[in-house]
Structure formats: C-alpha cells, structure tokens
Amino acid sequence: xxxxxxxxxxxxxxxxxxxxxxxxxxxxxxxxxxxxxxxxxxxxxxxxxxxxxxxxxxxxxxxxxxxxxxxxxxxxxxxxxxxxxxxxxxxxxxxxxxxxxxxxxxxxxxxxx
Amino acid sequence: xxxxxxxxxxxxxxxxxxxxxxxxxxxxxxxxxxxxxxxxxxxxxxxxxxxxxxxxxxxxxxxxxxxxxxxxxxxxxxxxxxxxxxxxxxxxxxxxxxxxxxxxxxxxxxxxxx
Numbered sequence: 001x002x003x004x005x006x007x008x009x010x011x012x013x014x015x016x017x018x019x020x021x022x023x024x025x026x027x028x029x030x031x032x033x034x035x036x037x038x039x040x041x042x043x044x045x046x047x048x049x050x051x052x053x054x055x056x057x058x059x060x061x062x063x064x065x066x067x068x069x070x071x072x073x074x075x076x077x078x079x080x081x082x083x084x085x086x087x088x089x090x091x092x093x094x095x096x097x098x099x100x101x102x103x104x105x106x107x108x109x110x111x112x113x
Numbered sequence: 114x115x116x117x118x119x120x121x122x123x124x125x126x127x128x129x130x131x132x133x134x135x136x137x138x139x140x141x142x143x144x145x146x147x148x149x150x151x152x153x154x155x156x157x158x159x160x161x162x163x164x165x166x167x168x169x170x171x172x173x174x175x176x177x178x179x180x181x182x183x184x185x186x187x188x189x190x191x192x193x194x195x196x197x198x199x200x201x202x203x204x205x206x207x208x209x210x211x212x213x214x215x216x217x218x219x220x221x222x223x224x225x226x227x
Contacts, residue, residue: 034215043117043203043218044156089155097211099144100169103155 002027004092006104013080014112021107023090024072032093033066033073034101039086047088048075080111116140117219119204125225128194134222136187136204142217144210145187147179148203150221156203162187163210194226 003026013019025033031052036044050057050064050073057064061080066073077084090104117138126132136145143164148156161169162181176198178190187204201221208214 036218041220043205043220045218046215049215091155097144097209098207098214098216099146099161099163099210100158101156101216103157106153106155 002030002092002094002100002102004090004102004104006090006107008107009105010108010110012110012112015080015082017080019075019077019080019084019109019111021075021088021090021109022072023074023092023104024070025092025102026071027092027094028068028071030092030094031096032098033064034091034093034098035062035064035075036089036091036103037086038089038106044089077109080109082111082113085109085111117204117206117217119202119219119222121222122220123223123225125227126191126194127227128196130194131190131192133191134189134202134204134224136189136206136219137185138206138217139185140206140208140217141184142206142208143184144207144214145181146205146207146216147177147187147189148205148218150201150203152200160189161210168210191224194224196226199224199226 034049038044063076091101145162147159150156160179180188204219205216
C-alpha cells in the first residue's frame with residue numbers, strides 16, 4: 001500500500017517568516033495530494049490540494065508544489081501568523097476520487113509572535 | 114452549510130458495553146467516511162460509504178460495525194471494545210465518491226474504553 005512520510009515533525013518559526021513542510025510518497029500511482037490543518041479539539045480542515053497533472057498551486061499565502069518524478073510534494077506558507085499554529089497533515093490518494101487517503105505523520109507548526 | 118456534526122463529543126465505555134457514534138451532514142454529500150485517530154498520530158481510514166453502500170473496509174475488526182441509514186446519516190456501532198480502541202473517531206463526507214472532492218471532517222468523538 002501507499003506510505004507517506006512527512007518532515008519535519010515539529011517546526012517553529014517567527015511571525016512573518018516562511019514555513020515549508022515536505023512529504024514523500026511511495027506509490028507512483030497516487031494522483032491526489034491534499035494538505036489538512038488540524039487545530040486542537042477540531043477535525044482536519046483542507047487548506048489546499050493538488051492533482052498529479054499540476055506542478056504547483058497557490059492560494060494567497062499558501063502554495064503546494066509537486067514533483068512526480070521524485071515522488072515528493074511540499075507545502076509553503078509565507079508571512080506566517082500566530083493563527084497558522086496547528087498540526088498540518090499531508091496525504092496521498094491512489095484512487096481517482098480521493099476516497100482512500102493515506103496521511104503523513106503530521107507537522108506541529110508553532111508561529112511565535 | 115459545510116458542517117459535519119458528530120455526537121457524542123466524548124464517550125466513556127466499558128469493554129462489555131454497546132454504544133453508537135453518530136455523524137450527520139446536510140450538504141447532499143454521497144460519500145461518508147469513518148477515521149480513527151490516536152493521540153499525536155494521523156487519521157487512519159476505517160470505512161467508506163458510497164451512495165449509502167459500504168465500499169471500503171480497511172480490515173477493521175468486527176467489534177466496529179458501520180451503518181448508513183440514509184444519505185445524511187452515518188453510525189458506528191461499538192461492541193466489546195478493547196482499551197487500545199480508545200481514540201478520536203472522525204467522520205468525514207465528500208460530494209461524490211466517484212470524483213475527487215474535498216473531504217469535510219467533523220470535530221470527532223473522543224472515545225475512552227475502560
């Protein structure tokens with residue numbers, strides 16, 4: 001089955017700095033890669049996603065890049081704010097509908113004011 | 114309304130008890146999911162329902178029994194659980210099980226098995 005590795009497990013940045021989280025996946029058939037943000041006491045919330053036919057996607061301060069050849073994808077958050085502090089999960093799905101998500105281990109991001 | 118609701122928020126049960134978790138969405142979504150999340154770990158997929166039919170069972174023990182009575186409601190029946198089953202149980206839904214749409218997660222039910 002699919003295996004997704006995520007690094008780093010914790011990341012501390014100063015407010016206004018950029019944060020980068022990286023994930024690698026094992027199954028070259030994976031074609032859908034969402035990123036979720038989970039705040040304390042809440043369920044995960046999708047913040048951005050990318051499909052295998054796209055190399056990069058941006059939404060305001062958040063961007064995701066995908067390198068299919070190397071089987072890795074990254075989340076970039078610019079101009080970080082304290083409210084960005086949360087646990088971030090990458091995921092990969094092998095089915096076209098994105099039903100079977102395999103999650104990475106998570107990154108705890110702390111943005112210091 | 115992009116909300117998935119789950120009840121109860123917290124549940125404590127003994128190993129001989131029978132209890133049920135409930136999940137509801139009114140977004141017209143036709144795919145619903147159960148995930149299990151242990152502390153400081155990522156969510157793990159348990160079940161997927163497509164058009165009210167069980168389509169994926171990720172080798173979950175039979176002491177967990179899912180049910181989808183209608184397109185808005187998803188239940189997880191629990192019986193004879195073990196302490197290691199203590200976790201956050203998340204429900205999610207997505208618009209269409211045959212096309213890649215965002216999964217909306219509920220806040221979860223925190224289950225403790227004593």
